[in-house]
Amino acid sequence: MEPPHNDTSKPDPGRRRPWVVGISGASGTPYAASVLRGLLAAGEAVDLIVSRASRLTLMDETGIAFRDAHWRTDLREWLALGADGKPETYPVTDERLADVRYWPAGDLAAGPSSGSYPVKGMLIVPASTACVAGVALGLSKDLLQRVASVTLKERRRLVVTVRETPLNGPTLKHLVALDEAGAVVLPASPAFYAGATHIQDLVDFVAGRVLDAAEVPHGLYRRWEGELRGGSKGEAPEAS
Numbered sequence: 001m002e003p004p005h006n007d008t009s010k011p012d013p014g015r016r017r018p019w020v021v022g023i024s025g026a027s028g029t030p031y032a033a034s035v036l037r038g039l040l041a042a043g044e045a046v047d048l049i050v051s052r053a054s055r056l057t058l059m060d061e062t063g064i065a066f067r068d069a070h071w072r073t074d075l076r077e078w079l080a081l082g083a084d085g086k087p088e089t090y091p092v093t094d095e096r097l098a099d100v101r102y103w104p105a106g107d108l109a110a111g112p113s114s115g116s117y118p119v120k121g122m123l124i125v126p127a128s129t130a131c132v133a134g135v136a137l138g139l140s141k142d143l144l145q146r147v148a149s150v151t152l153k154e155r156r157r158l159v160v161t162v163r164e165t166p167l168n169g170p171t172l173k174h175l176v177a178l179d180e181a182g183a184v185v186l187p188a189s190p191a192f193y194a195g196a197t198h199i200q201d202l203v204d205f206v207a208g209r210v211l212d213a214a215e216v217p218h219g220l221y222r223r224w225e226g227e228l229r230g231g232s233k234g235e236a237p238e239a240s
């Protein structure tokens, strides 16, 4: 016999608890690809939302036309791309993509639009200033913004990887509002202390910091260990 819905005799250890990854229309789709690969490599389930505007940045930065009806095929092609645009740099297996669920940005009845849908939190990578404004003001103009508002009201982890420069006053105020609401404001701001020699290294540094904020283990960048290394020679400068 089926157990009743309110059966509390058993916990639910097998319940899927994904990270929601929201991709908005700022430049920086390689950051999103690296975060997605990192989550999947760590065995995390992912619920994916791709804003309407981000289809333009994806097209511009990768040549991929992301389609709702063929999202799995398009996602596989995208995730395989290196930041330098080389195809099949990171081949993705069907097995790895199996725990990705895709929700169209216009679907305001999607699972994660409710706080009762189990998720770990949300990573917005990259976040446009329009998205930052929409989340800070609680506009919920699409599913991505709605899920971000839900994440804040449920006091779950929200990471906002804003990408714009320079920043105007209203955006700075919106970012402060997000910080005060409990979000982690994590600008797409690569560092050069981790020994980067390729574009991908700079991308992976930002993606790694996003995963750090989500406490997802990864090996995307070399962590600071308290010693100066002396640039590309790998040696600390001599003391004078």
Ligand SMILES: Cc1cc2nc3c(=O)[nH]c(=O)nc-3n(C[C@H](O)[C@H](O)[C@H](O)COP(=O)(O)O)c2cc1C
Pocket (backbone or CB within 6 Å): 023, 024, 025, 026, 027, 028, 051, 052, 053, 054, 056, 057, 060, 127, 128, 129, 130, 131, 132, 163, 164
């Ligand atoms: C090629 C391209 C690059 C863009 N880059 C940025 C950017 O880096 N940062 C940003 O805030 N907006 C950028 N925009 C503008 C956003 O896409 C626009 O504000 C859009 O309304 C964002 O919508 P969304 O937040 O719903 O995705 C870019 C637009 C295009 C077409």
